[in-house]
Amino acid sequence: MVTNTKLIHHHYSPPKGFKAPQEPTYQASTVIFPSVSAMRSTEWKNKSGYTYGLHGTPTTFTLEERLASIEGALHCQLVPSGLAAIALVNLSLLKSGDEVLLPSNAYGPSTALAQGELARYGISHKVYDPLSLNDLAQKISPQTRLVWLEAPGSVTMEFPDLLALAALCKERGVTSALDNTWGAGIAFNAFDLNGKGLGVDLTIQALTKYASGGGDVLMGCICTRNPALDDHIKLTHMRLGLGVGAADVQAVLRSLPSMALRYKAQDASARFLANALTTQSVVAQVLHPSLKACPGHEHWQACCVRSKLKANGHEEGGYEEGGYEEAGYAGGGFEGNAASIFSVIFKPEFSQAQVDKFCESLQYFKIGYSWGGPMSLVVPYDLETIRPQHSQHTGLARGRLVRLCIGLEDCADLLVDLKRSIQTAFH
Numbered sequence: 001m002v003t004n005t006k007l008i009h010h011h012y013s014p015p016k017g018f019k020a021p022q023e024p025t026y027q028a029s030t031v032i033f034p035s036v037s038a039m040r041s042t043e044w045k046n047k048s049g050y051t052y053g054l055h056g057t058p059t060t061f062t063l064e065e066r067l068a069s070i071e072g073a074l075h076c077q078l079v080p081s082g083l084a085a086i087a088l089v090n091l092s093l094l095k096s097g098d099e100v101l102l103p104s105n106a107y108g109p110s111t112a113l114a115q116g117e118l119a120r121y122g123i124s125h126k127v128y129d130p131l132s133l134n135d136l137a138q139k140i141s142p143q144t145r146l147v148w149l150e151a152p153g154s155v156t157m158e159f160p161d162l163l164a165l166a167a168l169c170k171e172r173g174v175t176s177a178l179d180n181t182w183g184a185g186i187a188f189n190a191f192d193l194n195g196k197g198l199g200v201d202l203t204i205q206a207l208t209k210y211a212s213g214g215g216d217v218l219m220g221c222i223c224t225r226n227p228a229l230d231d232h233i234k235l236t237h238m239r240l241g242l243g244v245g246a247a248d249v250q251a252v253l254r255s256l257p258s259m260a261l262r263y264k265a266q267d268a269s270a271r272f273l274a275n276a277l278t279t280q281s282v283v284a285q286v287l288h289p290s291l292k293a294c295p296g297h298e299h300w301q302a303c304c305v306r307s308k309l310k311a312n313g314h315e316e317g318g319y320e321e322g323g324y325e326e327a328g329y330a331g332g333g334f335e336g337n338a339a340s341i342f343s344v345i346f347k348p349e350f351s352q353a354q355v356d357k358f359c360e361s362l363q364y365f366k367i368g369y370s371w372g373g374p375m376s377l378v379v380p381y382d383l384e385t386i387r388p389q390h391s392q393h394t395g396l397a398r399g400r401l402v403r404l405c406i407g408l409e410d411c412a413d414l415l416v417d418l419k420r421s422i423q424t425a426f427h
């Protein structure tokens with residue numbers, strides 16, 4: 001007879017020695033110990049044992065280990081979203097009376113978090129110009145504990161001199177944290193920007209973008225080479241209870257092997273389209289770090305092209321610079337690496353209604369947030385709202401801005417779509 005007890009206490013266990021390309025997914029809140037003494041002595045903090053689903057399973061530890069390796073880090077912690085990663089870094093490292101510095105082109109919700117929650121907890125923030133080393137040098141004060149970096153900045157895409165900013169933070173004894181969602185551990189090695197081990201102290205990534213690649217999972221991670229920082233993060237992570245779902249972790253594990261190929265393909269399409277849009281008469285400026293007209297272009301070159309240091313690729317037998325093109329990879333011919341996201345500023349004589357019509361006329365670009373997925377996306381942003389200091393932002397044209405995220409569609413189709421919508425909306 002089937003009883004509830006028999007349904008729960010079954011004897012089957014999978015055969016040892018079974019191997020498949022994909023690891024099994026361990027789904028657990030409760031973890032079962034063989035004895036009380038094992039329960040008492042099992043250590044979760046160094047990830048050598050399992051105590052409770054919230055503190056990790058073989059599935060989450062596998063993804064963390066792989067992400068740390070891609071990022072060039074030694075430690076990794078998963079969290080439920082990219083924004084949760086930003087929040088966890090702040091809450092782990094800052095206390096009342098401390099100050100955090102944010103770039104003026106930071107991911108909007110990161111600034112909102114500083115203005116809202118951090119301010120309520122007595123943590124102040126200042127905004128610095130990411131293209132001015134001098135400005136950051138002047139703004140670091142005795143209260144500054146953390147400096148956030150983005151390369152490039154959100155929406156306006158200015159690429160900072162990352163090496164110089166990280167070196168300055170190190171010199172002044174302030175922890176540096178990079179939002180490395182754009183680089184994804186592929187474009188450059190954030191922990192070794194000069195080939196001599198100088199880099200940022202921490203990175204976060206929204207795995208929601210390239211690591212997931214499907215536009216269907218929210219997740220984030222925090223990576224570091226510094227065990228003391230990792231300890232702080234792990235403790236706060238545990239206290240806040242920031243668990244991630246096993247099915248989501250499995251989805252990211254499944255997408256990870258194709259991440260570099262997707263990144264490279266989407267990069268090639270994005271650069272093809274960004275270049276093509278520079279020739280359109282209605283366009284005032286295309287903001288893609290690979291274009292000379294994009295503020296910080298020379299820093300992008302230094303970070304993502306001239307430095308052939310993609311240490312992860314070299315160390316682990318990954319691709320060499322140009323390898324994809326040599327292998328006949330479609331859409332190659334571009335130097336260096338860049339994510340598949342860029343912005344277009346339309347000339348100021350065009351109204352918001354025309355820009356909105358452009359977005360709505362697109363067939364393949366869907367109106368929606370995020371990037372790194374298979375589907376191309378478009379979002380209009382109001383420059384005056386997102387960059388109140390816009391007039392001081394040197395290098396940005398005046399006009400109305402639209403951000404484009406390039407997916408995996410054929411880029412010839414995307415170009416036809418863009419040109420057709422320009423025709424419909426502006427002519």
Ligand SMILES: Cc1ncc(COP(=O)(O)O)c(C=O)c1O
Binds near residue numbers: 179206
């Ligand atoms: C640069 C950057 N960082 C972080 C995030 C936050 O990621 P999530 O949507 O997973 O919270 C985003 C999302 O768009 C982003 O663009």
